[in-house]
Amino acid sequence: xxxxxxxxxxxxRFLDIGAVQVAELDLxxxxxxxxxxxxxxxxxxxxxxVLVRRGGRPVGTLLARVPEGADAKSVLAARAxxxxxxxxAPARGPGAAGDPGEAGExxxxxxxxxxxxxxxxxxxxxxxxxxxxAQDHPRFEIVVVDxxxxxxxxxxxxxRKYAERxxxxxxxxxxxxxxxxxxxxxxxxxxxxxxxDDVVADPRWLTxxxxxxxxxxxxxxxxxxxxxxxxTTPAQVLLESHGGFAxxxxxxxxxxxxxxxxxxxxxxxxxxxxxxxxxxxxxxxLREAGGFDPATGAGTAARGGDDLYGFVxxxxxxxxxxxxxxxxxxxxxxxxxxxxxxxxxxxxxxxTAYLTAVLVNRPALLPAFLARLPRGLAHARTLTAVRETExxxxxxxxxxxxxxxxRRLSRLQRRGMxxxxxxxxxxxxxxxxxxxxxx
Numbered sequence: 001x002x003x004x005x006x007x008x009x010x011x012x013r014f015l016d017i018g019a020v021q022v023a024e025l026d027l028x029x030x031x032x033x034x035x036x037x038x039x040x041x042x043x044x045x046x047x048x049x050v051l052v053r054r055g056g057r058p059v060g061t062l063l064a065r066v067p068e069g070a071d072a073k074s075v076l077a078a079r080a081x082x083x084x085x086x087x088x089a090p091a092r093g094p095g096a097a098g099d100p101g102e103a104g105e106x107x108x109x110x111x112x113x114x115x116x117x118x119x120x121x122x123x124x125x126x127x128x129x130x131x132x133x134a135q136d137h138p139r140f141e142i143v144v145v146d147x148x149x150x151x152x153x154x155x156x157x158x159x160r161k162y163a164e165r166x167x168x169x170x171x172x173x174x175x176x177x178x179x180x181x182x183x184x185x186x187x188x189x190x191x192x193x194x195x196x197d198d199v200v201a202d203p204r205w206l207t208x209x210x211x212x213x214x215x216x217x218x219x220x221x222x223x224x225x226x227x228x229x230x231x232t233t234p235a236q237v238l239l240e241s242h243g244g245f246a247x248x249x250x251x252x253x254x255x256x257x258x259x260x261x262x263x264x265x266x267x268x269x270x271x272x273x274x275x276x277x278x279x280x281x282x283x284x285x286l287r288e289a290g291g292f293d294p295a296t297g298a299g300t301a302a303r304g305g306d307d308l309y310g311f312v313x314x315x316x317x318x319x320x321x322x323x324x325x326x327x328x329x330x331x332x333x334x335x336x337x338x339x340x341x342x343x344x345x346x347x348x349x350x351x352t353a354y355l356t357a358v359l360v361n362r363p364a365l366l367p368a369f370l371a372r373l374p375r376g377l378a379h380a381r382t383l384t385a386v387r388e389t390e391x392x393x394x395x396x397x398x399x400x401x402x403x404x405x406x407r408r409l410s411r412l413q414r415r416g417m418x419x420x421x422x423x424x425x426x427x428x429x430x431x432x433x434x435x436x437x438x439x
Contacts, residue, residue: 304350
């Protein structure tokens with residue numbers, strides 16, 4: 001097929017993608033409670049993306065069609081009972097099943113600071129802050145970092161509506177990593193959690209994300225589950241049908257002293273560990289690591305990679321990383337094709353930018369990186385391959401796709417990977433020039 005004809009076919013397929021409802025279904029014995037997703041209307045007939053909970057905890061997702069005239073709760077509950085895992089077994093104590101932190105989700109969470117960096121998105125920020133203030137965590141603070149603001153809208157929102165519960169900090173230098181470092185310097189908590197201004201946090205998010213630190217003194221970082229808040233546009237559905245930001249429903253601890261056998265590139269495949277919209281660090285550990293590299297992240301020439309850099313730095317210092325699907329945030333995915341193009345390029349750039357940052361800041365890791373390079377190149381080809389459908393799966397399922405991944409997005413991701421090291425070096429130069437100019 002000629003390139004122009006192929007491109008037209010990809011555009012047609014993209015535009016044919018229909019909206020999907022978002023809901024959550026909590027199963028408790030014979031009972032079932034069906035709720036719409038955050039900000040969504042009540043569930044009706046048609047396709048529905050469902051988060052299934054048992055006893056309140058997320059255990060899986062499914063994509064189901066509710067026939068017109070049918071009872072949505074009955075249809076979805078029957079599917080969920082047939083397809084989703086039972087409730088997680090009670091933990092047997094710290095380090096159960098040989099996995100440090102296995103009981104962490106039931107531990108008493110430490111005093112925690114939540115950092116949320118933002119820039120000129122007061123409407124989204126207000127929604128995120130409302131969900132954070134509704135957390136059931138017993139002891140926490142919230143710090144908003146206003147990154148390179150051009151208006152006073154964010155400061156006015158915080159002072160007018162949230163001044164009693166939220167601290168406002170302004171960081172004039174643009175860049176997500178810079179903003180996160182400013183928040184890191186300001187926090188008081190034993191643990192510092194980071195999320196974005198385009199999420200809605202589940203009420204138990206902060207408790208579930210931070211409790212593992214109490215059970216495992218060697219834990220340096222934890223990450224959690226990210227699911228779509230809405231699937232109303234073709235871009236949102238396409239992204240989620242190829243995995244979105246989800247990392248599955250199985251808790252897992254990554255231990256540098258016991259490298260996982262199924263992760264031959266460990267620890268350099270940091271994207272498998274989690275994402276920046278849902279992560280927490282032991283504050284002293286992250287400060288000891290020097291925080292995030294300020295030449296990475298959104299808002300810099302590197303385009304991304306600040307969260308991945310943080311994960312690898314903590315792991316290479318000998319600390320463990322815990323992924324827990326019970327710590328849930330709902331993310332508002334970008335809405336347009338242009339957004340997907342920007343995201344694909346930025347993801348590729350951020351991936352190689354963070355690897356460059358790790359090697360620049362920790363050159364002793366170069367031999368280990370070079371030893372993994374052949375497999376790493378093969379992994380990169382897999383990441384950027386054109387992914388066709390393999391049957392009727394649910395958005396969020398990494399093995400079964402409902403829509404093909406466009407070739408243009410794969411090409412943009414590869415271009416971004418080539419650009420990433422250049423972008424990182426440009427960002428470093430820009431930061432150095434800014435510092436010298438301020439003297």
